[in-house]
């Protein structure tokens with residue numbers, strides 16, 4: 001079987017302004033395990049296989065090499081810029097006044113692009129941790145979420161749209177209380193919100209909230225991130241690909257449980273951005289959106305398997321005095337204005 005999947009066969013989603021985006025993309029976070037060369041090599045292979053959406057970020061430390069891959073693909077006529085949908089994200093240490101523009105300029109330079117399709121605020125805090133740090137690592141300068149601080153960052157994001165440097169702006173790692181506080185203040189609303197979504201962590205309230213507000217959810221760690229950094233692993237974590245509901249559906253279709261997670265995601269309506277540097281994996285991840293859909297019963301079975309099991313808890317972003325990761329997600333009943 002050919003490794004090429006015609007991008008025209010991959011379903012598209014419409015954003016609130018009518019722009020089209022593929023229903024699946026490729027993630028590019030090497031999880032402190034895969035080198036920038038391995039990740040950019042996978043992006044090169046993925047473009048040739050038919051991927052058109054790539055989820056990048058400055059903190060992933062590989063945008064310069066991914067940019068070389070994009071440039072080569074354009075130069076060789078494999079794809080044109082307007083056929084690709086490319087995201088990047090401002091990291092937590094670049095929320096200050098004027099820094100968002102600098103951060104975007106650096107990502108554009110590294111990615112060798114004139115504009116992005118989406119620029120996200122990666123986390124709604126300016127709390128920074130060093131790349132590759134361990135789970136107990138804390139930054140003494142970290143502070144709780146602040147509407148004023150977030151909106152100061154968002155005002156800079158809105159200017160990037162005015163300047164034509166990105167087509168859309170988005171948020172990531174948000175909660176409903178935070179969105180309730182900031183959405184009424186936005187001059188330009190987010191077109192997309194990136195959030196953790198997989199069978200054991202479906203976030204139905206946040207998902208429905210986004211859809212009701214015309215915001216497209218992008219689902220990160222859609223396979224349950226089996227290769228996530230060690231700092232993000234805890235003993236109670238559930239492995240999505242081992243869940244009986246997922247494994248049984250996989251058996252019925254003769255596919256890997258990882259692929260079931262992706263079919264479920266696409267059919268539900270979020271845009272999954274699975275990561276893999278292995279060609280057979282990333283090819284099947286794209287192909288699965290074009291064939292053999294899950295039945296309504298299978299979709300319902302997986303919907304009922306939600307375990308509210310957040311994997312990317314973000315504890316390294318905690319501030320002095322808040323020692324439980326739930327504070328980051330407004331589960332302690334407070335939100336700081």
Ligand SMILES: NC(=O)c1ccc[n+]([C@@H]2O[C@H](COP(=O)([O-])OP(=O)(O)OC[C@H]3O[C@@H](n4cnc5c(N)ncnc54)[C@H](OP(=O)(O)O)[C@@H]3O)[C@@H](O)[C@H]2O)c1
Nearest residue numbers: 027028029055220221222223224225227258274275276281
């Ligand atoms: N906005 C944010 O804060 C945020 C946070 C986390 C992630 N993200 C984004 O989301 C992307 C994806 O998330 P993730 O990397 O955490 O996790 P993921 O995509 O859920 O899991 C990736 C792992 O799944 C396995 N896999 C992939 N396809 C497979 C297949 N067909 N069959 C079997 N195994 C397969 C691979 O493991 P093996 O190598 O062992 O095969 C791969 O390393 C990231 O790369 C990043 O772009 C964003």
